[in-house]
Amino acid sequence: MTTPLVDTMTDPETGARPTRARVLVAGIGNIFLGDDGFGVEVVQRVAARPVPEGVEVVDFGIRGLHLAYQLLDGYDVLVLVDALPVGEAPGTVVLVEAEVPDTPSDPEITGPALDAHTMSPAVVLGTLAYLGGSIDRVLVVGCQPATVEEGIGLSEPVAAAVDNALTMLDEVLSDLLTESDPPPDPTNPQRTEP
16 A cells, blocks of 8 residues: 655756655564564554655655566655564564665675565665665664564564654654754744744
8 A cells, every 4th residue: 555645856957955854664574474464564654654754754664676667666764564583572562763875785686686475675776776766764663573484474572562663753754854944934924843
């Protein structure tokens, strides 16, 4: 499910950057592998409610190639939501800033850049660079899985962590959008500070 988004890319005539960050929230994971479906569950819940202007929410599942091409549309920040083994108790939700690769993935060196039915964020970002795209920041809202064995449905601790992830995601989006708000205009008395 996709939430409509106002186009805020750089103006080709003036070169002006948008005043608000353009954010893609991408749920990733395989719903047929237990807790690996965490990201999909979270973004489905997010997409069912209003999201701020400048934010697009998409369930990518295991479609890494689709994600790489979507990123070519010119986002400032990618927020991945995924099951993430961090060595903590199952259901632990963490926020990690991922490293954006400096160089593109070269399919001649690394083998096939992307299988349309797999999801590797590192390969997705390398492929994005190979295609000529870029992203300024990548954040991951991750949850320690209990199991990624075959089976549909989240384990009890990971299902209970979905609400925590939603709260964390709300805070992350608020911070990202506040950072990119334009400065107050002293000539506009209708604009007030929060």
